[in-house]
Amino acid sequence: MAEAHSIIDAAGLEALLEALRGQGYSLVGPTVRDAAIVYDEIATLDDLPRGVGDEQDGGHYRLTRRNDEALFGYVVGPQSWKKLLHPPVLRLWSARRDGDELRVEAEPDRDEKFAFIGARSCELHAIAIQDRVFLGSAYVDSHYQARREQVFIVAVNCGVAGGACFCVSMDTGPKATMGFDLALTEIVAGRSFLVEAGTEAGRALLDTLPHRAATIDEIANAEAILAGTAANMGRSLEAGDVRELLARNLDHPRWDDVASRCLACTNCTMVCPTCFCTSVEDTSDLAGVESARSRRWDSCFTLDFSYIHGGSVRQSVKSRYRQWMTHKLSTWHDQFGSSGCVGCGRCIVWCPVGIDLTEEARAIRETDAQKGAT
Incomplete structure (x- = not known):
């Protein structure tokens, strides 16, 4: 034993x-x-x-x-x-037309x-x-x-x-x-x-x-x-009250600052071990005989992600970065009862311009504390 x-x-x-x-x-x-x-x-x-x-x-x-x-x-x-x-x-399902018959098979x-x-x-x-x-x-x-x-x-x-x-x-x-x-x-x-x-x-x-x-x-x-x-951790984040900190600072000027650097490349969401957003894609062959529906990873940083009839809800990079960070650290609690971040640091490492969400949270916290002191 x-x-x-x-x-x-x-x-x-x-x-x-x-x-x-x-x-x-x-x-x-x-x-x-x-x-x-x-x-x-x-x-x-x-x-x-x-x-x-x-x-x-x-x-x-x-x-x-x-x-x-x-x-x-x-x-x-x-x-x-x-x-x-x-x-x-x-792939979720595939279909094939054989004459007047259509056969659909779930994956x-x-x-x-x-x-x-x-x-x-x-x-x-x-x-x-x-x-x-x-x-x-x-x-x-x-x-x-x-x-x-x-x-x-x-x-x-x-x-x-x-x-x-x-x-x-x-x-x-x-x-x-x-x-x-x-x-x-x-x-x-x-x-x-x-x-x-x-x-x-x-x-x-x-x-x-x-x-x-x-x-x-x-x-x-x-x-x-x-x-x-x-x-010897490379970074730290004051996580205890970050949920409330971000919720009361949705119009903080730091969002404009980070948006000026963010490329909206989606790297952070692709390497994140908890991000789960997807889109559905339908494809068919040129003869119109075979078709399939697939689910693919998607990202809240893309312009089309928030598209509804008439246009995208989040048209600016500022709004998309704010959505990602506040969801990850704040509103994730409301959905799933925990933070959506596990501190692996991948989003920092694989950001082409080195945007650091721990630094963004720290910058918001510093001015929030100053605002509270006045």
């Missing part, structure tokens, strides 16, 4: 991957492609980004070479697990088991948020549900903090506390991992792997690594 805290080595981690594959899971984890850490199909530990770190800041992302063999020594890349649970393009739910390897705490909180969006009401997204129910999650606690991370502010990291089957802390780079089981399925799998009980020193080492990560 696995202890509350167990230790596995690299061979044990390789055995974990083999065991998951043996249970019919498709393994998806971090790997290097196009000079970035992306989530893609993996087979062995050799596919992981061994010895790779990263630099992250506003509008800046670079991979670096670490001075050790850490398998999880990076932070997060441009992709999130959203791409597998809520895919960028999903079947995808029957595939995924094992997510290397999910971070902020990403687990993002998955929980999307669970509330797609599963938490009377209107359940069956496509999301089919994918979500067959996921096994191996989380990794963060050993380093990125320059744009602010998960501590959002109470979403750096240690995984929920939403995982197994959670790893890399305590000796590439060679030793502290393991915690979060579910019975995780515990049962850990029992089949070569492992031993963790020592007091190893547990303390893991705790010190996480404490160091928490103390």
